[in-house]
Amino acid sequence: MEPTQVKSDKKKVVAVVGGGLVGALNACFFAKxxxxxxxxxxREDIRTAKVVKGRSINLALSHRGPDGAEARGDGGEVACLFVQIVSQGIPMHARMIHSPDGKQSPIPYGKKGQFILSVDRANLNKQLLSGEKYIADGAKEHISVDLxxxxxxxxSAIRKQFLRRSRFNYSQTYIPHGYMELTMPPRDGDFAMKPHYLHIWPRNTFMMIALPNLDKTFTCTLFMPFEEFEKITTGDEVLEFFQKYFADAIPLIGADSLKRDYFRLPAQAMVSVKCSPYHIADKCVLMGDAAHAVVPFYxxxxxxxxxDCVVFDEIMDQFNEDLGVVLEEYTRVRVPDDHAIADLAMYNYIEMRAHVNSKWFLFRKVTFTRTRYHQAVKRWQWQDKVINRGLLVCGTGAVLGGSYLLFKNPPNMDKVNLDVEKMWNRLVSLGTS
Incomplete structure (x- = not known):
């Protein structure tokens, strides 16, 4: 596909619908x-609102976001903005796994020096909206725009209009789990736990996580099936539940606060959205959750x-801002990646709540790069296949070696038959999983 030169003295007008994180960053790129x-x-302007409404799950900002945006900023305002955001985040170098008996075990994210940032959603949104020369607040009026x-x-209200069109694919899935946020206050003026970790309490069908904040608090988020939330109806039942599964968190959150805050708001739902294409001709395009809402477990x-913003900006360079070509190419590039991260997010919930202590988990991490999501999935599937085949080969070798020793030194055959049968059944299950 060859780029087309588009020249016009008229300033193109872009309407960005949604002043959240992705909308605000997009506005910066287009204005630049x-x-x-x-x-x-x-909603009310987040910069002046006394109470910020909407989702409040703390954000884990990885290299994909700021690194890509800084690269596009050419040392200018966008890059400086991300430097400011990074300075206000708390680096988390590893996950800290809390076992039911209170034991803590760290699992590093990547190589030495690599980390993800714990960032407050509302503060990040305010920072992205701070560039007044980029952002113009919308008014109730009819305007003519180019995009x-x-x-x-x-x-998304914009995506609803896509549903009126032929050949637009759309699906949404609510998972059976909800989330509830609790606050862990500072202790003696400092963090109640080690701050440079994403703390996780994996408990098979549910889990709790905690991310550090600049005010020395932790935002704790409990993820659990709605039916389990609904079983707990009194403060005493809350304490009984936490004593059984998260006993080490009770003195850190505070028993009275726990009983009060658990009932402050009902558990919130989580939805996964997939759709395609992301564009209509050269007039409209979807980005962020409007195009690909994902559950928050990756x-x-x-x-x-x-x-999305970075890739779109790169494609704008590639095709000289010819919107007809740019929007079509954006859909082609981003749909497989966004669908892949939606699937990874679903899978990682199972990993985080059940298998995070497994030594094989380290083989399944997505690295600190801009490797495309769908390519990462392919590599992950290949690793799974290699690992399982390796287990089968090693296990088979162990069985053969053991069989030779048994031949040379025969023990009680009734016990041997039972043990070999168990081992063989395990190897078969590994080889076919």
Whole structure:
């Protein structure tokens, strides 16, 4: 596909619908290119609001978001903005796994020196909206624009218009688990736990995580099936539940606070959204959760949204801002990656709540790069295949070696038959899994 030169003295107008994280960053990119940008947001201005409404799950900002945006910033305002954001985040170098008996075990994220950032959603949004020369607040008026960019979240009003069109694929899935947030206050003026970790309490069908904040608190998020949330109806039942599964967290959160805050708000739902294509001709495009809402268990929802902005900006360079070509290419490039991260997020919930202590978990990490999500999935599937085949080969070798020793030194045959049968059944299950 050859780029087409588009020349015009008229300043193009872009309407960004949604003033959240992805919408605000998009506005920065378009304004940097010289577009006239209007940002439309149905909620109150987050910069002046006394109470910030909406999702509040803490964010894990990885290299995919700021690194890509800084690279596009050419040392300018966008890059400086991300430097400021990074300075206000708390680096988490590893996961800290809390066992039921209170034992803590760290699992590093990557190589030495690599980390992800714990970032407050509201503060990050305010920072992205701080560039007044980039952002114009929307007004209730009819305007003519060259491009509409739908960044209005998982329940996007812009995406609803896509549903009226033929050959638009769309699916949404609510998972049976909800989430509830609790706060772990500072202890003696400092963090109640080690701050440079993402703390996880994996408990098979449910789990709790805790991310550090700049005010020395931890935001604790309990993920659990709705039916389990609904079983707990009194403060005493809350304490009984936590005593059984998260006993070490009770003195850190505080028993009274725990009984009060558990009932402050009901558990919130989580939805996964997939759709394609992401564009309509050269007039409209979807980005962020409007295009691909994901459950928050891979820590890539925001990063994938930021990467949407970066990839779109790269394609704008590649095709000289010819929107007809750019939007089609953006759909072609991003749909397989965004669908892949949606699937990875679903899978990682199982990993985090059940298998995070497994030594094989380290083989399944996505590295600190901009490797495309769907390529990472292919590598992960290949690793699984290699690992399982390796287990089968090693296990078979162990059986053969053991058989030779048994031949040379025959023990009680009734016991040997039983042990070999168990081992063989295990190897068969590994080889076919």
């Amino acid at each position: 290119r010289g577009f006239e940008v209007q940002v439309y947001e149905s 509409i960019v739908g960044c209005d979240g998982a329940f 820590g890539q929802g925001m990063n994938a949204g930021f990467e």
